[in-house]
Amino acid sequence: MSEVREEAVDAREPEGTRSAPTAGDVADAARLVGFGLQPRLLPARDAEYAELIRRHREDPGFARLADAVAAGLGLIVLEVSPRAGMAVAAAEDSVFAVRMGDYARRAASDTGDRFLHGLAHLAAAALAFPRPEDLADDGYIGRITVNGVDAFVRQACRRLEERADEAGENTDPASDAPGLEAAWRVYVRRSATGATKDARRLASSTTGIIGKAVAFLVESGFLQRTGDEHGGTYRTTARYQLQVRDMASSAAMAELLDLGVVPVTDGTATLAPAADDDVLAADAGLPFHTAS
Amino acid sequence: MSVRPPRVWDVTTTVPYTPHPLPGAARPAPGPAADEGLARRLKALACTAPLHDLDARKANLAGEYSVYAMAEIALAAIDLVTLNMDFDTGADHDQIVARLLPRVAAQAPARAHTEHERVARWVLENLINVGSADRGFRMVYGTFGADGAYVRRDYDFKLIEEVPGPGGSVYLRTTDEAVNVLVGALDTDVTSAQIAAEVKLEVLISRGRLADAQLAAEQARYRTVQYAETLRRTLEATRRNVRAVDWLRQVPDMIAEALDHVADRYRHENAILTNIRKARDEAEDPEHKRRAAELVDIVKDCIRRHTQLQSRLLEAGPLFRAEQDRQAFAAPPARAGLDLYGQLVAPLLPLPVERASRVTDAFFARGTGLRTPAAVRVGDLVELLLTPPVEREHLGAEMPEPDLVATPDDSRFSDEQLESALELLDLPADAPRRLSGLLAEARRRDPDLPYLVALLAIHAASPPVGTAHRQGEPQLLFAVDDGTPLDDPDFGGADLIVGTARLTAAVAS
Numbered sequence: 001m002s003e004v005r006e007e008a009v010d011a012r013e014p015e016g017t018r019s020a021p022t023a024g025d026v027a028d029a030a031r032l033v034g035f036g037l038q039p040r041l042l043p044a045r046d047a048e049y050a051e052l053i054r055r056h057r058e059d060p061g062f063a064r065l066a067d068a069v070a071a072g073l074g075l076i077v078l079e080v081s082p083r084a085g086m087a088v089a090a091a092e093d094s095v096f097a098v099r100m101g102d103y104a105r106r107a108a109s110d111t112g113d114r115f116l117h118g119l120a121h122l123a124a125a126a127l128a129f130p131r132p133e134d135l136a137d138d139g140y141i142g143r144i145t146v147n148g149v150d151a152f153v154r155q156a157c158r159r160l161e162e163r164a165d166e167a168g169e170n171t172d173p174a175s176d177a178p179g180l181e182a183a184w185r186v187y188v189r190r191s192a193t194g195a196t197k198d199a200r201r202l203a204s205s206t207t208g209i210i211g212k213a214v215a216f217l218v219e220s221g222f223l224q225r226t227g228d229e230h231g232g233t234y235r236t237t238a239r240y241q242l243q244v245r246d247m248a249s250s251a252a253m254a255e256l257l258d259l260g261v262v263p264v265t266d267g268t269a270t271l272a273p274a275a276d277d278d279v280l281a282a283d284a285g286l287p288f289h290t291a292s
Numbered sequence: 293m294s295v296r297p298p299r300v301w302d303v304t305t306t307v308p309y310t311p312h313p314l315p316g317a318a319r320p321a322p323g324p325a326a327d328e329g330l331a332r333r334l335k336a337l338a339c340t341a342p343l344h345d346l347d348a349r350k351a352n353l354a355g356e357y358s359v360y361a362m363a364e365i366a367l368a369a370i371d372l373v374t375l376n377m378d379f380d381t382g383a384d385h386d387q388i389v390a391r392l393l394p395r396v397a398a399q400a401p402a403r404a405h406t407e408h409e410r411v412a413r414w415v416l417e418n419l420i421n422v423g424s425a426d427r428g429f430r431m432v433y434g435t436f437g438a439d440g441a442y443v444r445r446d447y448d449f450k451l452i453e454e455v456p457g458p459g460g461s462v463y464l465r466t467t468d469e470a471v472n473v474l475v476g477a478l479d480t481d482v483t484s485a486q487i488a489a490e491v492k493l494e495v496l497i498s499r500g501r502l503a504d505a506q507l508a509a510e511q512a513r514y515r516t517v518q519y520a521e522t523l524r525r526t527l528e529a530t531r532r533n534v535r536a537v538d539w540l541r542q543v544p545d546m547i548a549e550a551l552d553h554v555a556d557r558y559r560h561e562n563a564i565l566t567n568i569r570k571a572r573d574e575a576e577d578p579e580h581k582r583r584a585a586e587l588v589d590i591v592k593d594c595i596r597r598h599t600q601l602q603s604r605l606l607e608a609g610p611l612f613r614a615e616q617d618r619q620a621f622a623a624p625p626a627r628a629g630l631d632l633y634g635q636l637v638a639p640l641l642p643l644p645v646e647r648a649s650r651v652t653d654a655f656f657a658r659g660t661g662l663r664t665p666a667a668v669r670v671g672d673l674v675e676l677l678l679t680p681p682v683e684r685e686h687l688g689a690e691m692p693e694p695d696l697v698a699t700p701d702d703s704r705f706s707d708e709q710l711e712s713a714l715e716l717l718d719l720p721a722d723a724p725r726r727l728s729g730l731l732a733e734a735r736r737r738d739p740d741l742p743y744l745v746a747l748l749a750i751h752a753a754s755p756p757v758g759t760a761h762r763q764g765e766p767q768l769l770f771a772v773d774d775g776t777p778l779d780d781p782d783f784g785g786a787d788l789i790v791g792t793a794r795l796t797a798a799v800a801s
Contacts, residue, residue, distance in 0.1 A: 037664050075662075089662065096662035100653065103660070115645050118652025121659050122640075126632035135630060147456050153637075160641055170331070172445035175432050179646035181446075186645050189448045191427040193456045194420075195385060204425050207456055220661025231456055239661075248659030249630045255654040259647050261639050 021065050029066040032056060033073065036086030037096070039221025039239060043085050056080045078246050084238040089247050103216070106204075111179060112186045116206065119187065120213035122252065123153045125244045128223075128236045135245050138238070144223075146231030149210045150192055157184035207231055331435055335447050338431035339469045342451060343367065346418055357411065359400045365415045368395050373452055374466045382455050382463030389413055419452045420464070427454065539612060547605055554602045558595065565591050705744050712737060713744045717769060717790065724791025727771070731780055746783055749790050761795055768793050 021029075032052040035041060043050040056063045057080065066086070070077050074094030078087040090096035100107050100114060107114040127149050128142030129135040161184065164171045173181035187206065194202030201208045214234055217223040222240035227233040346362035372391050376383035392412040393405075400408070421427050428450040437443050451470040457463040568591065572584035630636070636655070640648050705713075716734055719725060727749050734741040752771040760768045771788040778787040 037662070039661060089658065092657065094662075095665050097657065098660045098663050100656060103656075111645055111649060115649040115652055118649065118656040119637075119640075122632070122637060122652055122655045125655075125659060126637045129632055132631045135632065150456075156633075156638065156641055170435060170445065172433075172447050175444040175446055180644045182641070183643050183645045183648035184641040185448075187641075189426045189428060191450070191453055193462050194422070194427055194454045195462045205427075205454075216660060220663075222661055243661065244632070244659055245630070248655045249632060249636065251658045252636055252651050252655035253630065255651045256636065256639060259643070259650065261643065 021061065025062060025065055026069070028052060028055070029062060029069045032066045032086055033069045033075065033088070036070070036075070036077075036088040040219075041085065041221075043082050049085065050082065053080060053082055053085065056086070076247070078239075078242045081238075084242060087239045087242050089243055104212070112190075113204075115183060115186060116190065116209050117213070119153065119183075120149070120206075120210045121217075123149050124210065124213055124217065125240075125248065127152050128240065129244065135241065135249070138241070140241070142236040142241075143226075143233065144214070144236075145229065145233045146207055146211050146214060148230060149214075150207050150231075153187055153206070154192070157188045160184045161188060201231075331433060334433045335431070335449070338429070338433070338447055339449060339451070341431065342419065342421070342429055346415060349418075353414070355407070359403075360396065360411050361399060362411075362415055365392060365396055365399075365412065366419055368392060369412075369416055369419060370451065370466055370470050373464050374471060382457070382465040385416070385462065385464055388464060389416060392416070416452070416464075420454060421450075543608075547608055551602065551605055554598045554605070558598050561591050561595050561598070565595070705740070709738060709741055709744055713741055713748060716741075716745060717748060719769075719790065719792045721767065721792045721794050724789050726776075727786075727788040727790055728778055728780055730790060731783065742780075742782060749788055752790060753788065755793075757795075766795060768795055 032049075035043075035046070035049045035052065041049065043053045056066055063080070066080075067077055070086075070088055074091045074096065075088040076091055078084075078089055080086050090098070100117065104113065104117050107117050124144055127144045129140070130142075134140045134142060160182070161171070171182055171185060173185070190204070190206050190209075191202075192205060193207050194205045196202050201211050203209075203212070211232065214223055214232065217240065218225055218234070220239075222237055222243065223234040224237060225232065225234055343363040343366045346366055350357045350360065350362050369388060369392055372388050373383045376387065389409065389412045392415070393408055396408040396412050397403075397405075421429055426448065428448055431447045431449075432444055433447055434442055434444050449469045450467045452464050453467055454462050455465050565588065568584050568587045572581060572588060636651070640651050643651075713734065716730060716737075727746070730745055730749070731742045734745045748769070749771050752769040753773070755768050755770045757768065769790065770793050771790045773786040773788055776787040778785050
């Protein structure tokens with residue numbers, strides 16, 4: 001450990017005397033980034049990839065070189081490890097970034113569709129990592145199903161609906177201002193599924209939209225399909241956890257704060273506040289213990 | 293414990309309707325309170341609109357469809373879907389169409405079967421509103437706000453919705469709106485309405501008014517289905533996420549309430565069942581007897597649904613404890629993560645969709661991963677364009693030529709013999725014959741033939757009438773034993789009367 005650091009310091013001090021990167025080193029670094037751009041490829045499956053990962057971890061000079069190549073391509077390095085490989089994410093204006101308009105054509109013109117496609121990705125992540133601990137725990141593997149994601153968002157929407165009913169609010173949007181319609185209503189209005197002539201999932205239904213999202217995440221190497229039950233079942237990969245934890249959730253959070261919505265952390269406000277968790281969990285079981 | 297159970301929606305504060313009272317200005321309407329009742333009635337009215345619309349639009353269909361009462365078919369469809377809804381799934385699309393057909397056919401008996409089916413499908417698809425992106429309906433209505441401003445609002449609703457079933461199939465469910473339309477715009481508490489309906493039923497039976505009693509019993513069953521549906525949704529949420537549901541008070545209360553309800557209804561309906569059975573057995577009038585018998589079926593179905601509900605309720609507790617063990621009693625992790633649901637999804641949903649989209653867009657841009665753009669070189673492109681398309685092997689690899697061995701023809705009878713026997717048995721419809729005569733004639737043609745004729749005659753003793761009718765066969769061979777013994781050198785038994793029966797629509801019905 002300390003030896004490695006000394007070497008690194010050595011490497012920096014006498015500029016050029018100790019191994020200036022050769023063209024071969026640059027090619028190797030670029031090859032490593034190239035492996036990272038194939039998100040479904042795992043180091044465990046490819047000996048050369050595994051060797052480059054090992055070199056990245058052990059040779060700081062090579063690591064700097066690979067990171068520089070990635071940065072030059074507009075990539076952000078999230079982690080380099082045997083479990084996740086070279087996990088890279090696209091920077092906002094990178095050629096590798098996915099744009100909503102390319103992802104779903106209708107989303108470009110229709111506010112409701114655009115929102116539903118975005119929400120599908122957010123909800124899939126929320127169900128894959130239901131608790132903060134799950135997102136933090138590197139060993140955690142989330143499991144989601146298409147129907148499960150739909151049901152879970154619907155449930156949340158239904159509670160808002162019930163709450164609005166209780167409060168006697170009129171949630172029907174004004175006809176001339178569809179953009180002011182509450183987000184949950186857009187979801188509730190869209191049907192969960194629909195019969196089509198060719199027995200495929202109705203693309204405009206919510207399960208259709210979620211199905212598209214998870215299929216896309218599989219392509220991104222973020223999910224692995226494990227079965228067909230409940231509209232398709234999937235489990236998460238290390239890359240997905242990294243991407244959600246280090247990139248997506250913070251970006252969405254910043255946007256939310258920018259809108260002036262502060263998800264308060266005074267204990268009772270969030271769904272699973274860290275401090276009150278145990279109290280709730282213990283108490284919540286009580287009615288059953290006393291009842292039985 | 294003094295702390296309120298955390299709820300999903302407390303994360304943000306929804307902005308209430310901000311009133312700007314105009315001082316001194318005369319209010320143009322009595323106010324939102326009176327307006328609300330009007331809005332509710334407008335919504336109830338709107339739920340019936342799709343049904344009226346069917347009758348209004350049938351003229352636009354290609355063909356002469358004014359003979360069909362579309363609203364009636366639609367109500368029948370909603371009935372069928374509601375009654376076929378089960379806990380886990382809904383009603384099957386094709387099954388509903390099939391059950392609608394008799395009613396459609398009765399409205400225009402002279403028309404073709406395919407047209408009946410088309411009408412049934414048209415009605416069902418319009419109730420789902422297949423053409424629209426939401427598969428729902430929208431009505432615009434106006435209300436006065438607190439500041440006296442007139443606001444037009446959209447009311448969105450569905451009558452029949454499609455839900456995913458096991459194995460990717462799609463099932464139908466009626467919505468609360470549809471059930472309310474069906475039962476008669478009853479915007480009341482489920483439980484109390486059910487009690488009222490059953491008290492009414494008992495009174496009606498004791499006075500011997502069975503026609504009304506059946507109506508009340510059917511209404512009671514709709515209520516039961518509605519109640520079960522509400523419970524199913526809550527239990528489903530519990531299975532997904534322990535903390536998404538208020539297990540401190542809300543769910544235990546609800547389960548206790550539901551169990552009380554089941555116990556209460558079970559007692560009640562058994563009492564009713566005994567009463568109706570008595571009514572059924574003692575009734576003189578055959579019409580009364582039939583009605584009472586139908587009532588027995590309905591109440592039995594109610595009891596079956598209650599039992600189903602109860603078993604679900606009993607599973608809820610153990611399920612919660614198991615989930616709690618998994619989720620709550622693990623070692624706390626070293627670092628803190630973000631609570632995706634509580635801190636992102638929940639605050640997001642109450643926002644106006646325009647603002648909420650900014651957050652989902654941000655998540656989408658960074659949460660979907662990366663795509664490597666396709667890069668094309670002109671050199672490759674030329675080569676690619678000039679390459680002849682690869683023959684698609686949609687048939688798969690070539691099959692090896694199978695090595696076939698001719699099997700010896702070990703049939704007992706030859707084709708000629710079968711033809712001969714069938715010719716012999718091709719009897720005119722009005723002239724059946726005795727088996728003994730047929731056997732004698734067969735023996736004259738071919739010594740082996742009587743065996744085949746006897747075999748065919750025995751098969752005809754219990755002819756598959758239903759199958760033949762379904763397959764649209766014009767006639768059917770039948771054989772009847774009238775007790776005459778068979779007098780034949782080779783065969784013994786009954787001398788059957790063999791004849792041909794004509795199958796017509798009149799015979800079948």
